[in-house]
Amino acid sequence: MKGQKPLGRELAIEINGAKEKVFCLPGETLLHILRNKLDHTEVKEGCGKGDCGVCTILMNGIAVNSCLVMAYQAEDKQITTVRGMGTKKNLHPLQKQFIEKGAVQCGFCIPGQLLTAKALLEKNPSPSTENIQRALSGNLCRCTGYKKIIEAVKAVSAEHK
Amino acid sequence: MIKDHLFPRTVEETISLLEKYAGKARLIAGGTDLIIEMREGKYDFEVLVDIEKLDQLGVIREEGEAIFVGSGVTFAELEESELINKNAVAISQAASLVGGPQIRNRGTIGGNIVSAQPAADGVLALFAFETTLEITGTEGTRKIPIKEAFQGIGKSRIDPTRELLVGVQFAKRKSGEGSNYQRIAIRRALQLPILACAIFVKTRNESIEESRTAIGPVAEVPFRVMRAEEYLKGKSLTEGVLQKTGEIVSEEVNPRHSKLRGGGFYRKQLAAVIVRRGLLEAAAIARRSEACRRVS
Numbered sequence: 001m002k003g004q005k006p007l008g009r010e011l012a013i014e015i016n017g018a019k020e021k022v023f024c025l026p027g028e029t030l031l032h033i034l035r036n037k038l039d040h041t042e043v044k045e046g047c048g049k050g051d052c053g054v055c056t057i058l059m060n061g062i063a064v065n066s067c068l069v070m071a072y073q074a075e076d077k078q079i080t081t082v083r084g085m086g087t088k089k090n091l092h093p094l095q096k097q098f099i100e101k102g103a104v105q106c107g108f109c110i111p112g113q114l115l116t117a118k119a120l121l122e123k124n125p126s127p128s129t130e131n132i133q134r135a136l137s138g139n140l141c142r143c144t145g146y147k148k149i150i151e152a153v154k155a156v157s158a159e160h161k
Numbered sequence: 162m163i164k165d166h167l168f169p170r171t172v173e174e175t176i177s178l179l180e181k182y183a184g185k186a187r188l189i190a191g192g193t194d195l196i197i198e199m200r201e202g203k204y205d206f207e208v209l210v211d212i213e214k215l216d217q218l219g220v221i222r223e224e225g226e227a228i229f230v231g232s233g234v235t236f237a238e239l240e241e242s243e244l245i246n247k248n249a250v251a252i253s254q255a256a257s258l259v260g261g262p263q264i265r266n267r268g269t270i271g272g273n274i275v276s277a278q279p280a281a282d283g284v285l286a287l288f289a290f291e292t293t294l295e296i297t298g299t300e301g302t303r304k305i306p307i308k309e310a311f312q313g314i315g316k317s318r319i320d321p322t323r324e325l326l327v328g329v330q331f332a333k334r335k336s337g338e339g340s341n342y343q344r345i346a347i348r349r350a351l352q353l354p355i356l357a358c359a360i361f362v363k364t365r366n367e368s369i370e371e372s373r374t375a376i377g378p379v380a381e382v383p384f385r386v387m388r389a390e391e392y393l394k395g396k397s398l399t400e401g402v403l404q405k406t407g408e409i410v411s412e413e414v415n416p417r418h419s420k421l422r423g424g425g426f427y428r429k430q431l432a433a434v435i436v437r438r439g440l441l442e443a444a445a446i447a448r449r450s451e452a453c454r455r456v457s
Contacts, residue, residue, distance in 0.1 A: 004164070005165075007164060025163075026163045026164060026165050026166040026208075026209065027162055027163035027199075029196065048200070049197045049200075050193055050197065050260070050263065050264055051351055053261065053263055056263055062266050063262060063263050063266060064263050064266050064267050065193075065263045065264070065267075067196075068191075068192055068193050068196050068197070068263075068264075068267060069192070069267070070166060070189070070192060070196065070209065072166035072168075072209075072211070073166075073192070073211065073213065116262065116263070134262070134350075135262060137261050137262065137349065137350035137351070138260070138261025138262045138263040138264065138350060138351065139261075140351075
């Protein structure tokens with residue numbers, strides 16, 4: 001094609017409240033640029049094709065698989081990763097309950113579980129066990145059998161009442 | 162490799178871009194099928210043309226006696242739409258079962274149609290409603306019945322490098338009409354179905370005036386069991402009628418033997434079971450609304 005312009009451009013993306021500018025290529029996924037260009041390695045890569053939920057982030061508050069979002073699709077959006085949920089000194093209630101209920105084993109699925117649960121509670125502060133199971137059905141865990149994860153989410157919703 | 166990713170603001174601009182790149186640009190919506198295929202190296206297009214900023218593709222609205230659903234409407238939006246739940250609950254049921262929540266937050270009904278996979282839940286549900294598709298390209302706009310949109314597994318008659326699926330349209334529910342979606346899968350999430358069906362019925366005084374039975378994946382495209390639909394005309398859903406309908410369905414469908422999705426023989430039997438369940442649920446809705454009309 002004649003008059004080709006150079007590949008890629010700088011995108012403005014807000015991550016955990018901070019406005020970032022990052023140079024991206026049009027074929028890159030959001031997962032890739034989060035991990036490899038913006039040092040957000042708390043966002044994990046699992047299957048890379050939307051089947052496990054380990055790479056889940058919130059985009060404008062909605063839980064999505066970052067492996068299936070193109071970097072360019074994240075421009076001007078607000079991205080929340082688990083780092084944006086709380087800090088060691090100031091844990092998010094979900095993080096606190098995940099620890100207290102023993103919902104964490106290897107930890108790999110947990111960032112995704114926490115973010116999906118956060119989005120759920122923002123929409124439905126008093127979910128039933130069924131609601132929680134359905135909301136988390138896109139986040140696979142090979143260690144825990146899910147029981148403690150669900151208990152942790154329930155505990156946070158009980159606190160809220 | 163992908164050289165650019167563009168976000169046109171109007172349908173006209175979208176078509177211009179597709180025309181400009183002469184087959185080297187491809188439309189992208191949620192990307193939940195497309196991005197996987199891109200990473201597998203399936204395509205050689207160079208430019209992505211994103212529908213994200215085309216607000217009119219993201220609407221669900223009444224259009225006279227019909228409902229219009231824009232191609233950019235996500236499965237999550239379909240699941241929660243009051244209009245869809247009231248008029249075509251089989252569609253919201255089908256949408257609620259696609260993938261998992263994260264997929265449903267991104268995947269669109271338009272993408273489901275253009276991906277043309279035999280087990281597509283959204284497509285299967287639309288088959289039960291005599292849905293028409295509105296497609297825009299450089300030649301103008303055309304409308305086709307949904308069954309004409311497919312030419313094989315993964316092969317749509319809509320070319321996403323040259324034309325845009327704007328949306329789908331189907332009739333609003335009238336009194337005496339009902340629908341239901343049934344799906345059997347190994348898990349309740351993140352699984353393609355072993356077998357699914359979308360049922361539409363119109364009842365009149367306890368008997369079936371009209372019905373539509375769409376089943377998949379048993380062929381390259383959703384399969385309407387026309388013989389069963391014919392048989393049910395004028396009949397009441399008695400045990401005998403349901404039994405016979407099931408037999409017809411089992412005879413008519415020819416699912417292949419699949420290591421992932423179950424044996425052909427098993428799925429032939431299963432088809433009868435899910436059609437029965439679907440008919441009873443759809444008829445219950447139809448009868449309730451018929452009763453309301455009679456009372457008022």
